[in-house]
Amino acid sequence: MRTPEAYKESLRAMRPNVYKFGELIEDVTEHPATRRSVEGHAQIYEQAMLPEQEEVFTTLSSLTGERISRYLSIIRSAEDMLANSRMKRRMFNLTGTCTGARCVGWNALNTMWSVTHDIDKKFETDYHHRLREWILYAQANDLAVAGALTDPKGDRTKAPSEQEDPDVHLHIVGWEEGGITLRGAKVMIAGASAANEIFVLPGSKYKDSDADFAVACVVPRDMEGITIVEARHPNDGRDLEEGFDNPVDIGGITQGYILFDDVVVPAGRVFMAGEFGFTGRLIERFITPYRSAIGGCVAGQGDLMIGAAVLMARANGLSERTFRQKLVDMSINNETTYGMGIAAAVLGKVHSSGSWLCDPLLANINKVHVATLPYETKRITQEIGGGIAETGCMPSWKDLGSEEYGELLRKYLTADADGMRRAKAARMIEWLTLGSGVPGTMHGGGSPDGARMFVSSKTGLEEKVKLVERLMGEDEQDPGE
Numbered sequence: 001m002r003t004p005e006a007y008k009e010s011l012r013a014m015r016p017n018v019y020k021f022g023e024l025i026e027d028v029t030e031h032p033a034t035r036r037s038v039e040g041h042a043q044i045y046e047q048a049m050l051p052e053q054e055e056v057f058t059t060l061s062s063l064t065g066e067r068i069s070r071y072l073s074i075i076r077s078a079e080d081m082l083a084n085s086r087m088k089r090r091m092f093n094l095t096g097t098c099t100g101a102r103c104v105g106w107n108a109l110n111t112m113w114s115v116t117h118d119i120d121k122k123f124e125t126d127y128h129h130r131l132r133e134w135i136l137y138a139q140a141n142d143l144a145v146a147g148a149l150t151d152p153k154g155d156r157t158k159a160p161s162e163q164e165d166p167d168v169h170l171h172i173v174g175w176e177e178g179g180i181t182l183r184g185a186k187v188m189i190a191g192a193s194a195a196n197e198i199f200v201l202p203g204s205k206y207k208d209s210d211a212d213f214a215v216a217c218v219v220p221r222d223m224e225g226i227t228i229v230e231a232r233h234p235n236d237g238r239d240l241e242e243g244f245d246n247p248v249d250i251g252g253i254t255q256g257y258i259l260f261d262d263v264v265v266p267a268g269r270v271f272m273a274g275e276f277g278f279t280g281r282l283i284e285r286f287i288t289p290y291r292s293a294i295g296g297c298v299a300g301q302g303d304l305m306i307g308a309a310v311l312m313a314r315a316n317g318l319s320e321r322t323f324r325q326k327l328v329d330m331s332i333n334n335e336t337t338y339g340m341g342i343a344a345a346v347l348g349k350v351h352s353s354g355s356w357l358c359d360p361l362l363a364n365i366n367k368v369h370v371a372t373l374p375y376e377t378k379r380i381t382q383e384i385g386g387g388i389a390e391t392g393c394m395p396s397w398k399d400l401g402s403e404e405y406g407e408l409l410r411k412y413l414t415a416d417a418d419g420m421r422r423a424k425a426a427r428m429i430e431w432l433t434l435g436s437g438v439p440g441t442m443h444g445g446g447s448p449d450g451a452r453m454f455v456s457s458k459t460g461l462e463e464k465v466k467l468v469e470r471l472m473g474e475d476e477q478d479p480g481e
């Protein structure tokens, strides 16, 4: 298993292919646009080295028996899923944000573990073996793997093959003996610049005319033909600031637009190529564990919001008792998403490939909570924090240090004891509720309306009607009949 430094070294050794603000980033570990994201992921490697975190962050490989990062393991039980939720909660506690360059790729490899098993059974292909070989390689090298499903999509009402420009969904443009050629893009990919490899999955359920879009594979992030353009972000420029305006330990969520310009993927790295009939179950098996464990992510960030709100109340000279009910509501929101995700895991079952499938109904219900409750928690945090927290409405750390007017600013920021502590807590709330700390759980992992459609299809209205009909005594004769 790799140390944080070995992980960063591996990124430095890659071909520079990440751009932002028109500039090619030579070293993603140092450049202000990507450094925080890399540092956040490096903390995962650090945690895995700690004896007290070993049980959560590492596990024994079901393929080799070797100790590996949990982020490259095959999830085989409810206990593994529980560790997934615990690990994500802890990572949000430590970085305040998302570390998608390990979690989404992990989710993708687990999805394909069962899906390749099913495809091989039907078509006698050897996808499962190929995936196994790649997982062995990934485990041996302790890779950071991002996951890429989201296509640009074009007109949302049209299937990929009906779009004016076929490239708005990543697709196969060449079928060579030794592999396939891909063209198109994947967008909003979390942690792309912090990843060694990118696990590509189809973005939706497809029909026969969309067979060329049904592609799953894994590619090195710096492969020939791949260009990544990082999204502009509220955190931009923060590295240029000083003091509490630029807290050192918080992570930095980044999303990349990944452009595929005729990328040739060797067959050994291809796990689906044209088997459109399996894309529906692929999507379901991706979103189910994802929407389960994401409850841990938002709870982990909620922990920080509760802590920041209490610190702010105290700095204002108020006791947290003033806000007891609000803090209780925040805690309820937190544990609802965490607990619901764990319930989805516990009610799961083993697939014949050996991987664990969480309960899809509960996981999708959790997605709706995850797209709702943390935003209410943010609202409460701002309410407790007051105006200086709401929009970070106060002078910078540098101005507070000014020889000319700093003393006056510090005097007017002081409420209880220390004005600087109050300012620090306020800046943290601004970050948690408005900036990079926003977990992106409205659409990350798919839209809540998509989850609602799933819930609708599984709710079983007629069964419920029958239950009530029985209680109403439908068979009994009505008076006068």
Ligand SMILES: Cc1cc2nc3c(=O)[nH]c(=O)nc-3n(C[C@H](O)[C@H](O)[C@H](O)COP(=O)(O)OP(=O)(O)OC[C@H]3O[C@@H](n4cnc5c(N)ncnc54)[C@H](O)[C@@H]3O)c2cc1C
Pocket (backbone or CB within 6 Å): 100, 104, 147, 148, 149, 150, 153, 156, 157, 187, 188, 189, 190, 191, 255, 439, 440, 441, 443, 444, 445, 446, 447, 448, 449, 450
């Ligand atoms: C922070 C963050 C991190 C992310 N990380 C990743 C990642 O690591 N990997 C990855 O693959 N993706 C990632 N994504 C992308 C995410 O999966 C998508 O944002 C999500 O799937 C929704 O797609 P979209 O943004 O294109 O929304 P749109 O498709 O534009 O949808 C917008 C709204 O319209 C509705 N809608 C769309 N189509 C229809 C229709 N035909 N009929 C009715 N309503 C419709 C949707 O339900 C939604 O409410 C990330 C997103 C965020 C915000």
